[in-house]
């Protein structure tokens with residue numbers, strides 16, 4: 366049979382359920398029982414994407430991150446370990462929405478023609494999944510597409526999302542000057558653990574860090590990583606029950622902690638104990654602790670970014686590289702105004718604001734030699750440019766102090782996942798920095814005072830009516846609404862607010878911050894009223 370016949374036959378096993386799908390900021394994501402045809406079709410696109418790159422390896426990750434256990438999702442990983450290039454999201458959407466097998470084949474053949482696929486190298490795909498019960502069935506749908514299209518594939522079974530990104534990058538850079546690491550899960554642990562040990566040196570982290578793994582894939586993977594760390598750090602793993610998939614993300618995990626502004630109810634942490642939570646696929650992390658009078662203190666993505674930027678800035682200066690490394694921070698509109706202020710005024714570093722979604726931040730961060738990017742919700746990493754790697758590796762230190770700082774900087778450039786935000790790598794990064802600075806979580810909190818803020822969700826008739834500009838900070842439409850928001854903000858000290866349509870839910874989100882709790886709540890409510 367021809368490939369076309371095979372696609373038709375395989376597609377018949379995975380009929381389109383009649384829904385309308387869209388490849389969004391986090392790929393396709395919804396109730397798992399709607400996803401069979403979607404995953405099959407993503408398999409077709411992955412194969413095309415690999416052909417487009419002359420047979421380079423493309424990744425497919427089956428996960429729904431922090432969503433409830435009955436959901437699932439799928440996203441593609443580009444050759445350099447980055448998220449799928451935006452222009453291809455539309456092709457994914459087109460394939461997913463073809464109503465019949467024949468229509469699907471027509472869309473597929475048209476893409477084959479239009480995409481100028483060049484050589485006839487065998488396409489290659491690698492894939493993995495999180496711990497959801499539906500994962501293995503969806504893998505079956507994916508494999509049907511890979512078989513039908515004659516695509517070579519490797520099943521990496523259970524992995525965190527960033528581990529798959531790592532493997533894709535390693536696969537495609539092997540033997541080049543961009544070589545990234547050994548193409549195996551073990552290679553990932555070895556790379557992180559070795560870099561961590563080099564970076565902390567004799568500065569052993571003080572006390573334990575308790576890590577809530579959202580009962581997801583991060584649990585077993587963190588336990589594995591710990592084996593490679595040789596006791597250099599005391600990591601206590603909690604919420605790592607993956608045998609009961611119905612517990613995934615339930616009353617625990619980074620999204621629970623960030624949204625509810627509280628520790629998981631199961632937490633037994635005492636005052637000032639260092640805690641962190643991962644999300645369901647371990648690409649996101651937040652820290653927190655119980656402060657004075659049992660006050661919950663969240664150290665979110667903004668805090669991780671400011672901590673990392675401050676330390677990298679110091680290392681660049683101490684190693685004699687301050688002139689050659691342009692360090693910058695990338696945030697979204699959700700970043701607390703106090704964090705932005707701290708970076709520009711205290712650290713003296715530039716800040717860039719982008720639209721929500723990792724791909725936007727990542728892209729902007731690549732404009733710096735050392736680009737620190739984090740969303741407040743804990744997605745993020747630090748990217749080093751090719752020039753930065755060269756500068757770091759070729760620099761001749763002029764003193765023992767320079768040599769020391771340079772060694773740490775080098776180790777961090779290996780510790781930090783360059784492909785995508787990685788909760789396990791970010792965890793070790795924070796631990797290195799706190800150990801070096803000799804800081805407790807309280808010291809970390811004391812670097813600046815967050816402006817009180819409030820996030821509200823507003824249900825509207827048609828969220829597509831809300832058109833933003835200026836990295837989602839201002840509304841172009843509906844006409845007149847921005848002027849109303851501006852005048853509301855003007856009435857509050859340090860008042861700032863914006864409204865944007867959610868990319869993942871049918872709602873408009875309103876963010877507001879101001880000098881006091883009462884004013885922030887009030888401003889949020891008034892803007893929400895204006896929006897609805």
Ligand code: 16G
Pocket residue numbers: 390391721722723724740742744866867868869870874
């Ligand atoms: C997606 C994004 C996340 C962003 C969130 C915003 C990735 C991998 N994930 O989950 O970064 O914060 O969307 O959701 O890019 P919203 O549009 O509903 O506010």
Ligand code: ZN
Pocket residue numbers: 430431644645646647648649
């Ligand atoms: Zn995630």
